[in-house]
Amino acid sequence: MEEIPSEQLEKVLENYHCTKDKDIESFLQTKAVTYEKRGWCSIYLLINREKFFHNGTIRVDGYFTLSNKIVMLTDMVSGAKRRKLFSGLKKESDMAHFILIGQLGKYIDRQGEDGAVGDTSAAQLLDRAFEIIYEVKKRIACSCVLIECKDESKLCQLYEDYGFRKLQRSGDMHQYFKIL
Numbered sequence: 001m002e003e004i005p006s007e008q009l010e011k012v013l014e015n016y017h018c019t020k021d022k023d024i025e026s027f028l029q030t031k032a033v034t035y036e037k038r039g040w041c042s043i044y045l046l047i048n049r050e051k052f053f054h055n056g057t058i059r060v061d062g063y064f065t066l067s068n069k070i071v072m073l074t075d076m077v078s079g080a081k082r083r084k085l086f087s088g089l090k091k092e093s094d095m096a097h098f099i100l101i102g103q104l105g106k107y108i109d110r111q112g113e114d115g116a117v118g119d120t121s122a123a124q125l126l127d128r129a130f131e132i133i134y135e136v137k138k139r140i141a142c143s144c145v146l147i148e149c150k151d152e153s154k155l156c157q158l159y160e161d162y163g164f165r166k167l168q169r170s171g172d173m174h175q176y177f178k179i180l
Contacts, residue, residue, distance in 0.1 A: 069102075077168050096144065099142050149173060
């Protein structure tokens, strides 16, 4: 992992596009640096090295954020799911601690004739996030990962195919968990 020099970072983030989800695009362009400076999350950018070495420009092919989150469990969470979350122990608490993959975005720019899609897939972004999560797990006690998504069947299926299980709904978002 390498850091992008701060003088280049603003330009790099301005050039990130995700025309499928403007919230993902807007977060990286306008909020990500502030969130990281405040200690709310860590941001990881995936850069295509071949394109960088070919023409010297940095394009973010994808990104994700990691943080921690405490979730209030609703009555919709069964006893079996609660036991999985608490490693088989009977737990009276209605709160569970998670590592949160808070944002996950791929580069997609379909505007104009020269529309482009980044070379990084959602599964590759998740693979990279879990590499870091497993490194964190070696140093800090953690046993569950949480991801939240909109009610879009394709997105929900992506996370289920990756091994996440439905936890509950929170407002208009689905919460999925995966045991480490």
